[in-house]
Amino acid sequence: MxxxxxxxxxxxxxxxxxxxxxxxxxxxxxxxxxxxxxxxxxxxxxxxxxxxxxxxxxxxxxxxxxxxxxxxxxxxxxxxxxxxxxxxxxxxxxxxxxxxxxxxxxxxxxxxxxxxxxxxxxxxxxxxxxxxxxxxxxxxxxxxxxxxxxxxxxxxxxxxxxxxxxxxxxxxxxxxxxxxxxxxxxxxxxxxxxxxxxxxxxxxxxxxxxxxxxxxxxxxxxxxxxxxxxxxxxxxxxxxxxxxxxxxxxxxxxxxxxNPTTAGPLTLAFVDFHRHTAINYKLPFLDLMLGAAHLVAEANGISRAGHVRDKVSRMVSWAETVRGLTELSDIRAKPDDRGVWRPDPLVVNLAKYTFAHGYPEAAAVLVDLAGGLLVTGPGAEDWADPEIRPVLEKYYAGAVPGERRLRIAHLVADLTVRDFGGYQMSLNSHAEGSLEAEKLQMIRSFDPGPAIRYAEELAGLADDTPLSRAPSHPMEEQ
The missing domain is CATH 2.40.110.10 (Butyryl-CoA Dehydrogenase, subunit A, domain 2)
Structure with a gap:
């Protein structure tokens, strides 16, 4: 087929x-x-x-x-x-x-x-x-x-x-x-x-x-x-x-x-690709959050306020850091002993950690920019009523017409404060691995040996000192 x-x-x-x-x-x-x-x-x-x-x-x-x-x-x-x-x-x-x-x-x-x-x-x-x-x-x-x-x-x-x-x-x-x-x-x-x-x-x-x-x-x-x-x-x-x-x-x-000896390697082999999938599928979600932030700030007429520009700039920094790390995970990819190319595990977990760690603040910024309209606005039945709708269009107008402002507010509400938003809060913290799991994988994947040897060199330490013979992953020895 x-x-x-x-x-x-x-x-x-x-x-x-x-x-x-x-x-x-x-x-x-x-x-x-x-x-x-x-x-x-x-x-x-x-x-x-x-x-x-x-x-x-x-x-x-x-x-x-x-x-x-x-x-x-x-x-x-x-x-x-x-x-x-x-x-x-x-x-x-x-x-x-x-x-x-x-x-x-x-x-x-x-x-x-x-x-x-x-x-x-x-x-x-x-x-x-x-x-x-x-x-x-x-x-x-x-x-x-x-x-x-x-x-x-x-x-x-x-x-x-x-x-x-x-x-x-x-x-x-x-x-x-x-x-x-x-x-x-x-x-x-x-x-x-x-x-x-x-x-x-x-x-x-x-x-x-x-x-x-x-x-x-x-x-x-x-x-x-x-x-x-x-x-x-x-x-x-x-x-x-x-x-x-x-x-x-x-x-x-x-x-x-x-076969318990294979259980761990199989789990980690899944993690390598699954978190790579996670950071890639998060990129359109980041675009959605950034787009919603710009739209709601425009609708409320606050897009040029200093505090708003500061908050949006932090969201941009967060989103583009995740995007750059996601692309870097492909650049640093290497084949395993079976010829399967896998994304760089250190960068993959760093990207996933950065996304999950920054998500609550980004969601809070969206709620802050939108205001109370997220939970006080009219519903679909009122909007569909030909006698009520003109009233809503008149009094919910902002820097943009009332319909545009309300539809933007409902988008942000669905994304943040309604049950779909609650699902996203849990999903973005725990799906594809928790923050602690990602930190553990970063430690497993990072080789501190070159950094240790460079520091030893500048400190004037001899090659046979204990630090020069440190394991590649000292945290794993504990």
């Missing part, structure tokens, strides 16, 4: 997958409005192949699944990620994260697991699949490893195996777009020790597999009008608690089984 249309993708979701949403079983994803709106968004991956084949198609297949074999391939992937994010209002759609996980399998798996991963990659290309990724475990008491949890099911684990299959039990949390996917890729969430062998597992599974249940979060549930909710009325993300109740996985779909 090679390339599917958006309509073919939609038809492929018609099966007996078990979805629980707002306390009831969903039998048809196309008939449930909230889930259908997420499908609409995910379908952008497929319409992009028609609209922009120069970006989205590579050698007759989806460019999302093109394994980077050069720096140029990585730069092309970045451009693809940014364009699909721009169409999705500055967030992921579906194939991006799935391809991140697929590339991780191809980089970290060994032996039979690697051969199966390669075969699955071939299938993703041939059938143009949409992949969700289930990585984050429930985790329970985070001070304890998987094997020491009070409830052994708080991390997904292998409970049985035979010549043809393995059987797993447990759950994965926060699985994005699982109701809208053709396949779900399951990865370990952390490094593991010898006692955690049962939890070191990776595989692919269709959502309609018996024993698998998707409990979809109702956050931002309900249909919204485009006047008050210009973003969340069109762009919805779904997350699920993905529960495996003694689910049988055929061996040809198993990429990692009870």
């Amino acid at each position: 090679g390339i599917r249309t958006a309509e073919q993708y939609r038809k492929g979701l018609a099966d007996d997958r078990t979805i629980v949403y707002r306390g009831r079983r969903v039998t048809d994803v196309e008939q449930e409005p909230d889930i259908r709106s997420a499908t609409d968004r995910c379908a952008l991956c497929f319409s992009l192949s028609t609209d922009r084949p120069d970006l989205a198609v590579k050698n007759g297949y989806s460019a999302f699944y093109h394994l980077p074999r050069s720096r140029e391939d990585l730069v092309a992937r970045s451009a693809l990620l940014r364009e699909i994010s721009r169409r999705g209002a500055g967030a992921i759609v579906l194939k991006e994260v799935g391809s991140d996980a697929l590339f991780a399998l191809l980089r970290a798996c060994e032996g039979e697991g690697l051969e199966r991963a390669r075969a699955f990659h071939r299938r993703c290309l041939d059938e143009d699949l949409a992949l969700a990724v289930a990585q984050t475990d429930a985790k329970g008491n985070r001070a304890l490893p998987p094997s020491r949890q009070a409830d052994p099911d708080l991390y997904l684990r292998v409970i049985d195996s035979d010549a043809d299959s393995i059987t797993v039990r447990g759950a994965k949390a926060q699985t994005t777009y699982s109701p809208n996917a053709d396949e779900i890729l399951v990865l370990p969430t952390r490094a593991m020790g010898p006692d955690d062998a049962d939890y070191a597992v990776a595989f692919a599974i269709p959502p309609a597999t018996p024993g698998l249940t998707l409990y979809v979060s109702p956050y931002s549930a309900g249909q919204r009008n485009a006047f008050e909710f210009p973003l969340s009325s069109k762009h919805r993300m779904l997350e699920s608690l993905t529960v495996f109740n003694d689910v049988r996985i055929p061996r040809e779909r198993v990429f990692l089984e009870r």
Whole structure:
């Protein structure tokens, strides 16, 4: 098949997958409005192949699944990620994260697991699949490893195996777009020790597999009008608690089984690409925030005020720092021992950290520039009334006409103070890794050796002093 249309993708979701949403079983994803709106968004991956084949198609297949074999391939992937994010209002759609996980399998798996991963990659290309990724475990008491949890099911684990299959039990949390996917890729969430062998597992599974249940979060549930909710009325993300109740996985779909030494490297291989995806899909979101800041300042007639120019300049500094670091991560890219080019992990994590660290201040600036109108303005019903609307147009006029000012205010409100804004606050702090996880990766990736030796040289220290023999990553020794 090679390339599917958006309509073919939609038809492929018609099966007996078990979805629980707002306390009831969903039998048809196309008939449930909230889930259908997420499908609409995910379908952008497929319409992009028609609209922009120069970006989205590579050698007759989806460019999302093109394994980077050069720096140029990585730069092309970045451009693809940014364009699909721009169409999705500055967030992921579906194939991006799935391809991140697929590339991780191809980089970290060994032996039979690697051969199966390669075969699955071939299938993703041939059938143009949409992949969700289930990585984050429930985790329970985070001070304890998987094997020491009070409830052994708080991390997904292998409970049985035979010549043809393995059987797993447990759950994965926060699985994005699982109701809208053709396949779900399951990865370990952390490094593991010898006692955690049962939890070191990776595989692919269709959502309609018996024993698998998707409990979809109702956050931002309900249909919204485009006047008050210009973003969340069109762009919805779904997350699920993905529960495996003694689910049988055929061996040809198993990429990692009870091998704890590979769990950590596989997790980090996913992080390399997933955070690269994150910083690229954030760039259109940064443009959205900067554009909204300029629009709302103009609408309120304060764009030339000194304090406003100062606040906007800080937003520009933040956004362009992230953009520059994102581009630098491609420039510094290097191949691994299998010839797969990966973005520079230090710069990727620095870009992601810079974005997440600066986001709360940028959101606060938007709220400050907009004023109380974010929560006191009129709704769509009043705006649609022919007798009320002239009153609103008259009294809500600012430096621009009333309609323009209100639509800008609703954009900022949707982005910051309504439930979509709350989702963004959590998403931008924790998705693709927390601030602490990014700092840890920066320490792991930074080699202080040259800086230490330079400082020793200028201090007049001999080559055989203890510092000159310091480990490349001293923080890792602690």
